[in-house]
Amino acid sequence: MLFKQQVWLRQKLLVLGSLAVGSLLYLVARVGSLDRLQPICPIEGRFGARGQAEFPLRALQFKRGLLHEFRKGNVSKEQVRLHDLVQQLPKAIIIGVRKGGTRALLEMLNLHPAVVKASQEIHFFDNDENYAKGIEWYRKKMPFSYPQQITIEKSPAYFITEEVPERIYKMNSSIKLLIIVREPTTRAISDYTQVLEGKEGRIKLITSLRSWQ
Ligand SMILES: Nc1ncnc2c1ncn2[C@@H]1O[C@H](COP(=O)(O)OS(=O)(=O)O)[C@@H](OP(=O)(O)O)[C@H]1O
Numbered sequence: 001m002l003f004k005q006q007v008w009l010r011q012k013l014l015v016l017g018s019l020a021v022g023s024l025l026y027l028v029a030r031v032g033s034l035d036r037l038q039p040i041c042p043i044e045g046r047f048g049a050r051g052q053a054e055f056p057l058r059a060l061q062f063k064r065g066l067l068h069e070f071r072k073g074n075v076s077k078e079q080v081r082l083h084d085l086v087q088q089l090p091k092a093i094i095i096g097v098r099k100g101g102t103r104a105l106l107e108m109l110n111l112h113p114a115v116v117k118a119s120q121e122i123h124f125f126d127n128d129e130n131y132a133k134g135i136e137w138y139r140k141k142m143p144f145s146y147p148q149q150i151t152i153e154k155s156p157a158y159f160i161t162e163e164v165p166e167r168i169y170k171m172n173s174s175i176k177l178l179i180i181v182r183e184p185t186t187r188a189i190s191d192y193t194q195v196l197e198g199k200e201g202r203i204k205l206i207t208s209l210r211s212w213q
Contacts, residue, residue, distance in 0.1 A: 096159030
């Protein structure tokens with residue numbers, strides 16, 4: 001009887017032991033795979049010792065929340081500045097091509113915690129009127145970011161405007177210019193459709209305004 005109980009106990013211990021070892025192996029494997037999911041270009045290196053404590057995700061979420069409140073008018077510019085947030089000139093610009101998927105590229109780059117996008121096309125370098133407003137005007141159009149982050153903007157018109165290369169070079173001769181291309185026929189059709197849609201929209205607006213007179 002005693003012998004039977006001992007065997008039963010040993011079997012139970014064996015099952016529990018293998019369960020514990022199995023769970024341990026699973027945890028080790030999972031932590032290993034999480035390690036491999038780290039970004040290819042880890043941002044910690046860019047942020048130095050202080051940044052390491054703040055980054056990546058929690059500080060980023062906090063910053064996005066802060067900026068959201070700032071846009072709603074619930075937080076002052078001074079409070080934003082208190083958190084070391086600044087408006088920086090871009091270190092990379094998506095210059096084109098139009099209808100090549102520039103928006104998609106910008107959004108994808110913006111997923112990286114070290115990148116902050118300007119949400120609108122600024123048209124600073126291709127539009128003489130905007131360019132005449134000066135570099136400070138351009139900087140003020142940029143989103144708030146941490147000094148170690150990279151600001152990025154996109155204006156596909158930069159690719160087809162003659163004055164642009166010289167103007168960008170004057171601002172920063174080592175800036176990264178990004179270009180995305182698309183199968184030419186599909187791109188041209190897409191571009192043509194957009195222009196036509198815009199023109200038709202404008203004609204409809206003018207006709208309806210005239211009918212008011
Ligand atoms: N990943 C990927 N691959 C291929 N094509 C893509 C991709 N992402 C976006 N798109 C298509 O790109 C078109 C929009 O391009 P842009 O964002 O550059 O447009 S714009 O110039 O800023 O108006 C738009 O094309 P159309 O659908 O022909 O309008 C998008 O569908």
